[in-house]
């Protein structure tokens with residue numbers, strides 16, 4: 001081992017060692033009640049990184065007790081103080097971005113530069129909601145008959161369960177924790193089993209920033225149902241915010257019915273990316289590459305289906321294949337790596353199955369098309385497929401990997417019909433140089449968000465969310481805090 005390899009390995013070990021490996025309940029780090037632990041894996045080596053507690057039902061009840069006990073005091077804490085805690089946490093995240101980025105890469109796989117991008121994006125949610133904490137307003141009106149007054153106030157919903165996915169281990173957390181803290185809700189966070197370390201590091205930062213004990217409780221677990229079910233059945237829980245697959249979301253909506261919980265659901269996507277005949281080809285290829293390859297294609301916002309006007313299809317496909325095919329695949333810690341491993345063997349297996357299915361029904365491989373062999377970890381190369389037929393499964397299912405299927409269309413009506421032919425409706429992308437055409441697409445696409453000549457839509461300042469089976473509610477923007485507030489109306493006699 002060379003000196004520099006040795007130093008890198010030591011630094012990796014150190015950032016993992018520094019993370020508190022406990023359940024955070026009522027301000028204390030503790031092991032699971034039954035002593036169980038599970039191993040966290042590095043997807044680039046398929047080797048374990050460390051073990052974390054494997055929470056069960058008893059731990060969930062303890063976390064619920066802590067969140068319920070802290071709720072009244074937290075709701076009564078001055079909004080400015082809540083905002084200042086978020087602001088301090090924002091600054092600490094930015095200060096520690098290098099270690100946090102390495103940690104995220106080790107457990108999730110994406111290249112360190114992308115992890116750093118996520119860390120800063122995640123921190124921005126805290127900065128945004130630090131500012132929103134002091135802007136929760138209400139209303140006052142004279143009743144129409146003049147005999148009374150209508151007073152409307154907004155108050156925290158109450159203890160919330162926040163369940164997050166592995167693909168953006170920190171940003172999907174801060175997008176929920178930020179508004180919950182700002183609104184005055186206490187919470188129990190359950191990160192994905194593959195990526196608990198970023199959330200544990202974030203919880204420690206919030207503690208350092210002054211978040212009182214019991215406001216944020218964290219349960220790491222490999223048995224999600226055992227933890228979520230007692231919480232969803234507990235009448236003290238008032239809110240569920242979930243980011244993950246539509247299938248799990250549907251199940252959780254069902255379980256939330258008993259307690260009539262407020263729910264926010266950020267679910268799966270199947271984003272169409274439409275390149276119109278009048279698109280700027282360079283801009284479209286650039287946007288498509290970003291919309292496809294951000295996060296190794298493991299994003300709910302990833303362009304899942306590329307619909308390209310027949311006049312541009314050949315040029316677009318060739319340029320995209322050139323661009324994606326030249327990307328460097330490697331362990332996320334390697335300085336020149338641009339494409340890391342997929343999250344686990346199930347993720348790799350799904351991408352492989354979808355590509356084989358598409359090729360089996362007639363798609364043509366332009367670049368990539370086979371999992372990388374001869375190395376550990378779950379690597380799949382950037383892949384572009386042309387002439388993908390309508391019955392290919394990847395046009396219906398989220399690919400969640402670096403695979404771009406290209407389909408041609410002849411006119412706008414056809415493109416819109418194809419784009420809307422899905423149960424999902426999270427995000428769409430349209431490339432056109434005509435504003436008039438862009439407006440028509442924006443109005444007719446069934447989508448929660450649209451990238452018009454842009455391959456990335458995410459920003460803490462905008463309302464993020466989907467329609468149809470992609471979700472309920474919005475995160476970020478001015479409306480993000482509303483998900484954590486109840487409206488109370490007081491009829492005043494005067």
Ligand code: NAP
Nearest residue numbers: 164165166191192193224228244245248266267268269300
């Ligand atoms: P997932 O399998 O649905 O898991 C998401 C979270 O739910 C994880 O924490 C998981 O825990 C937990 N979970 C699984 N089964 C559960 C159960 N029965 N009860 C309670 N919790 C349960 O999704 P994923 O594979 O992690 O994430 C990828 C999906 O998330 C994709 O569909 C993607 O589109 C979607 N996503 C959506 C958005 C958005 O904003 N719309 C953003 C990012 C990702 P375990 O890890 O322990 O299984």
